[in-house]
Amino acid sequence: MGEKRWSERFEGAMGRLAARNHRRPFQALALALVLTLAGVFFARTLSLNADFVGLLPKNFPSVQDIDKLRKRFGGQGNVVVVGMGAEPEALKRFADDLAPKLAELxxxxxxxxxxxxxxxxxxxLYYVDVDDLKTIQERIDARIAWEKQQANPLFVRLDDEPAPSVDFSDIEQKYTGRANQRMAGQGDLYYLDPTERMVVVMAKPKGSAADLSYSKKVVSQVEEFLAKQDLSKYGPGFKTAVTGTFKKKIDQQRVIVGDLASASSLALVLLLAYLAFHFRSALSVGLTMLPVAAGLGWTYGFVGLAYGQVNLLTGFLAAVLGGLGVEHGIHLLGRYGTLRSEGMDSEAAVAESFRHTGFSALIAALVAALTFLSLAMSEFRAFREFGIIAAVGMLVSIFAYLLILPALLGLASRFGWAPRLHQGSSGPMGLLARWLPRSYRGVGIVVGVGVLTLVSQAHRVSFNYDSRTLEDYKQASAVLDQKVNNILGYSQTPVVVLTDSLEMEREVVRQLEARKAARGKDSTIDFVGALEDLVPKRQDEKQVILQSIAAKLEKLDPERLPEDTRASMTRALHMAKAKPFTQKELPASVKHQFENLDGSTGGAVLVYAGGGVSLSDGEGTRRFAKEVRGLHMPDGSQVSAAGEALILADILDMVSREGPRILVAAVLSVLAAMWLTLGRLRTALICMVPTLLSVIGLVGLMSILGLQFNYLNIMVLPVLIGTTVDAGVHLVQRLGEPGADFISVYGETGRAITGGLLTSAIGFVALILAKHPGLNSIGDLANLGFGINLVIVLLGFPSLLLMVERWRRRHGVTPEQTEEEPAPEA
Structure with a gap:
């Protein structure tokens, strides 16, 4: 009973505060204006950060590693200029002309x-081991001896033994896939695709692609430079395009910002349209929207103070919070209108509305806030910030309504305005309210069978680890970038292991190659490259052998060799005459890949993914991350590779690990909040039934429709728990009032519940039209969940309540025996 008295006291306090704001509207509105101006002031510098790295805590090793990488080597990736639409020779001329000019920027x-x-x-041949060089030398010696025998007129061969082979392909095969061969590439000297009629020129910027303003600066500089070039000399159809990491970052940001603007605008239009339909009054629309707008201003003022920026998820919270906030206004203003129609004056109607309906809205907001805060348990910054900001937004929206709506109603009533009355017993809700008591058994059975069918399929749902399904790969720069990777033969953005000494660099290479060899065809490593590793050992010793090989090859008559061997012998002779080289003599294009920002080289090992693994494929990335992490050095230290691929692996590991815990926390926090505020555990459990069935039903429907969870849309489950539970609260609270009539209560409350769910869904509807696939998936799941909840809370749940009531009457069970409120008369 203590809890109930506490809740009743809180109800009374809300009613009295609302009545005070009704009597003194100008004071309340002045305070609201000051808070709104402060919120707008602090929110004015907010920016969107769509960088992957920003989604993880800064204390994560992968984040710290990539920060070190950026400070030491600059950003990964390139600004890639692609020439298209010309013959190969013209494309080569373009690349030769452009490269030196581009380097001067x-x-x-x-x-x-x-x-x-x-x-x-x-x-x-300098990359071939000494033993294998000696094998080559022995084969050549055997062939020369055979040739001499054949040239001797006195020699008579008594068997048909073939000539000793000078084919070295077996030895060459042993060294296939090493860094020197992969970096050398196959085919043309230029990065050229004659079929696509395109050539690639890669420019390495000084800064990082994570800095969006810098990315815009360098890409603009390159694009402006290209715009000034005379391209007509390369052919009539010749044109250029820019892609690469820096360009893709800009395009991705532009898409998300565009989605943010369009989603927010669409949500606003849909909300206004629905409210106009719901209330049939422009003033009622304004009364509902002004507190929401003020609350959003306060919320994003908090975001500006606390975070200074929004991420991929929190940027769209305005649309979501707008829809959730309007729901409170629909319930409050609808209840106010009903009370006014019953003869109450404006102040008494405001006090009564906020005493009961307002308290129910507070319970719903508190429950939603606690559910959102369960997301704050996550180390995934996108979820944590979303949870905290959404929780603040839900509580702020109630305070905004408590402060602003009574004051606006007070001013409106002074001018003689009264809300337009919508009879609960009329319209679709009225018809449904009269039909349900007659057909509740059939409705309950149909809805129950449908829910059980969905629940039975829930175990089949799967998780999609492929991040490509969450990014806009239809952008021109993304499509072109994939073609560039195909031309290169490997990714432009390997992961990097930072080293502090030459010995450490060698040990890293040794361990990574050992891991690759141990895993065989299951290895996710394509090849490992280090600058020191590109300078072979024992070159002086090898040169002596090579000089001997060259001298002997010159004695062979090419005309006496098989045709398929002549070319390889000529090539071998050329390679055998090569001189030893040092690190300084390596090609500049190779040394640049290991170059620090200060111009020094070394200190890094490049690791390229292979084995059919794409670094956009989350499952493959997780396996790759395990293979390139945790390298133990002789001094006891441990090093790991750094790169955006490992950030993605950490995100996926974190979400899969934390998801169940967050979901359990959301359910328990909702139950605890409702138990505390409603006063009885049984009442809280009854109110939660529609929500829990809706969430489980959604999971089952996903498996039927072939939808999958991903690391973004999985947060929809706790969000649905927090945002749909208020429908059950409103329905149970109103039906539990003494003397409540099912038809009138269901007609009024059902209409408000429908409006609340529709406006809650509107914020997520806007995400369905976003170009970003990850945001689309959030919108899809959220709206399916709202749809299932609407069916359950309007049809299944009332039918269940009516069944329980009929059972009570047949068995003579009194409300006191069940410790429940009196059941409604149907």
């Missing part, structure tokens, strides 16, 4: 437009 560190294949092909 102030924001470009270096430019790469040719493969270093000539250098690595010429020095290929």
């Amino acid at each position: 102030s924001e470009i560190r270096y430019v790469n437009h040719q493969r270093p294949s000539n250098f690595f092909n010429e020095h290929a």
Whole structure:
């Protein structure tokens, strides 16, 4: 009983405060204006940060590693210029003409437009082990001896044994896939695709793509430079395009900002349209929307103070919170109108509305806030910030209504305005209210069977780890970037292991290659590259063998060799004459890849993903992350690779690990809040029934429709728990009032519940039209959940309550025996 008295006292306090604001509207509105101006002031500098790295806590090793990488090497990736629509020779001329000019731009560190294949092909034999060189030498010696025998007129061969082979493909195969061969590339010297009629020139900026303003600066500089070039000399259909990491970051940001603007605008239009339909009064629309607008201003003022920026999820919270906030206004203003129609004056109607309906709205907001706060348990910053901001927004919206709505109603009543009355017993809700008591058994059975069918399929739902399904890969820059990767033969953005010494660098390479060899075809590593590793050991010893091989090859008559061997012998002779080389003599395009921002080289090992693994494929990325992490050095230290791929792996691991815990916390926090505020555990459990069935039913419907969870849309489940439970609260609270009539209560409350769910869904409807696939998936799941909840709370749940009431009457069970409120008369 203590809890109930506490709740009754709180109800009374809300009613008295609302009545005071009704009597003194100008004081309340002045306070609201000051708070709104302060909110707008602090929110004015908010920016959107769509960077992956910003979604994880700064104390995460992967985040700290990538920060070190950026400070030491700058950003990963390139600004890529692609020439298209010309013949190969014209494309090569374009690349040769453009590269030196592009390198002179102030924001470009270096430019790469040719493969270093000539250098690595010429020095290929220096990368062969000494033992294998000796094997090559022995084969050549055997062939020379055989040739001499064949040239001796006195020699008679008594068998048909073939000539000793000088084919070294078996030895060459042993070294396939090493860094020198992969970096040398295959095919043309230029990064050229004759079929697509395109050539690639890669420019490395000085800054990082994570800095959006810098990305815009460097891409604009390159695009302005290209616009000034005379491209007609390369052919009539020749044109250029820009892609690469920096360009894709800008395009992604532009899409998200565009989605943010369009989603917010669409949500506003839909809310206004629905409110106009619901109230049939322009003033009622204004009375509902003004507190919501003020509350959003206060909320984003808090965001500006606390975070200074929004991420991919929190940027769209305005549309979501707007829809959720309007729901409170629909209930409050609808109840106010009903009380006025019953003869109450404006102040008494305001006090009564906020005493009961307002308290129910507070319970719903508190429950939703606690549910959102369960997301704050996550280390995933996108979820944590979403949870905190949404929780603040829900509580702020109630305070905004308590402060502003009574004051506006006080002013309106002074001018003789009264809300337009909508009879609960008329319209679709009235018809449904009269039909349900006659057909509740059939309705309950149909809804129950449908829910059980969905629940039975829930176990089949799966998780989609492929991040490509969450990004807009239809953008021109993204499509072109994939073509560039196909031309290169490997990704432009390897992960990097930072090292502090030459010995450490060698140990990292040794361990990674050992892991690759141990896993065999299951390895996710394509190849490992280190600058020191690109300079072979024992070159002087190898040169002596190579000189001997060259001298012997010159003695072979090419005309006496099989045709398929002549070319390889000529190539071998050329390679055998190559001179030893040092790190300084490596091609500039290779050294640049290991170059620090200060111009020094070394200190990094590049690791490229392979084995059919795409770093956009989350499951493959997780396996790749495990293979390149946790390298134990001889001094006891441990190092790991750094890169955005490992950030994605951490996000996926975190979401899959934390998801069940967050969901359990959301359910328990909702139950605890409702138990505390409603006063009885049984009442709280009854109010939660529609929500829990809706969430489980949604999971089952997903498996039937072939939808999957991902690391963004999985947060919809706790959100639905917090935002749909208020429908059950409103219905149970109103039906539990002494003397409540089912038809009138259901007609009035059902109309408000329908409006509340529709306006809650509106914020998520806007996400369905966003271009970002990840946001689409959030909108899809949320609206399916709201739809299921609407069916359950309007049809299934009332039918269940009516069944329980009929059972009570048949068995003579009194309300006191069940410790419940009196059941409604139907």
